[in-house]
Amino acid sequence: MTSPGTASTYDFCVIGGGIVGVATAHEILRRHPGSSLVLLEKSAALATHQTGHNSGVIHSGIYYEPGSLKAELCRRGAQWTKEFAAAHGIPFEVCGKLLVATDSEEHRRMLALHERSVVNGVDVELLDAAELRRREPRVTGTGALFVPGTGIIDFTKVVVALAEMVRKSGGDIVFGAEITALAETADTVTAAGPAGSWTARKLVACAGLQADRMARLAGLPIDFRIVPFRGEYYQLPPERKDLVRTLIYPVPDPSLPFLGVHLSPTIDGALTVGPNAVLGLAREGYRKGSVNLRDARDVLGYRGLHRVARNHVRTGARELRNSLFKRGYLAECRRYCPELTLDDLRPRTAGIRAQAVLRDGTLVHDFMIERTARMVHVLNAPSPAATSAMPIAAHIVDRLQ
Structure with missing residues (x-):
């Protein structure tokens, strides 16, 4: 220095x-x-x-x-x-990643992602439900994409x-x-x-x-303006860290820049769950409920965010509900890993994504x-x-x- x-x-x-x-x-x-x-x-x-x-x-x-x-x-x-x-x-x-489809709409998006991966030159394998269960016995879905190069x-x-x-x-x-x-x-x-x-x-x-x-x-x-989105994480207890062997992701909504709540083994041996995506009122405030008056004024008064909110009312309401109520967050995870319980979700430090909004x-x-x-x-x-x-x-x- x-x-x-x-x-x-x-x-x-x-x-x-x-x-x-x-x-x-x-x-x-x-x-x-x-x-x-x-x-x-x-x-x-x-x-x-x-x-x-x-x-x-x-x-x-x-x-x-x-x-x-x-x-x-x-x-x-x-x-x-x-x-x-x-x-x-x-x-x-390099543990690989599974993008898991849990219903017919996600399955359709998964197949579209498979086509995109081929165009992008990414090595990927298309799995049916039986092969998904064989590789990850605690994960349930209609099928999955396996990306072996993810680490x-x-x-x-x-x-x-x-x-x-x-x-x-x-x-x-x-x-x-x-x-x-x-x-x-x-x-x-x-x-x-x-x-x-x-x-x-x-x-x-x-x-x-x-x-x-x-x-x-x-x-x-x-x-544009930078809109901060809080990504809230949980961490599973140590005795549950071997629940999965690979990264487990949902199939993302292509209209949103967020990848959804996923199960992530970390390099230090933990297993995390998250993140969600909730509007933040402090660009650099990581504690839940953090508010910075300048940041809050910038984001809440921004016309571009008002339009985002109108276009994604249901998504925003769901993310806010899941932030306020742990059971809602758990329900997102249980779609592909049904044996998770409330006791499995232990608090972990949040992240904040800098998202440019026109x-x-x-x-x-x-x-x-x-x-x-x-x-x-x-x-x-x-x-x-x-x-x-x-x-x-x-x-x-x-x-x-």
Whole structure:
């Protein structure tokens, strides 16, 4: 860590210490050895938000629209993540994933997903109900897709390893560096805040939950707002951690960017359930009932969210009910794992997803990146951004040239 407020001009500045920001800093220094770089993180540590509050899944890219950035970058990112982890001694496991259909409508969507996976070049196997039961005796469904390449990892450890490489390449990492102003000139960009100011020739903003606010500081003409969705998790008791051998997912609703409540073995030996998707009133408040007045005002007064609410009334009501009443949450899980009980659901820290919502109520599914003459802003980087971090970083640096 360097002292905040250094007066020198850097070649590059990166805002944001999540996995996308740190991967971008690493990629910049890999391509431009000997350059000066500073990474600014407002928290006291790296990976404290979306990177450190997720299911830890190395996704394979089965869900995403063919030709989208997500489809392309996820496939490449999954391979990179596994290779990086192996090279740096970071534990990971390729346990595979089952997407389980529980009724005729989900079965139809499952078959459509199978077709999409073929187009996206993802290795996948179509299972009938009997084969599903043989592989996972405690899971019930009309059929399933088995994605053998899906894995689990602790993405925070990936960030720690990348950050060490940034430091060894001469990069500075500054904590407690909240940015409240951005000023771009013909030659430089200055990022300033209560702790000091930093000037660089090029700047990348990977601000996650604050991406829209950072874009507005830069004067970008944005037509979206980040809406925080809380993803609430439970953890099964230790004696139930062997309930399943693979990741168990429902078949997702293609109109929504959320993957549904799933059973997830974690790399540290736990078995988690979740997440749901409930509107959050604090972008960085992980305790249930957290409210930040500025965040709440931004989201509740946003016309785009009002349109989302009208378009997804039933889904929103169900998610809220399941958040308030544990039995509703349990019912979602019991559709594919009927032996789960209320006593199996033990509290676990929630996550918060930064979801870009356009003014017309469109939920942005794909990665969204914009640039100015000297800045690149990552405006929307939801799941599978952790899996795709290094290909996203390469894409960012391409646009920074």
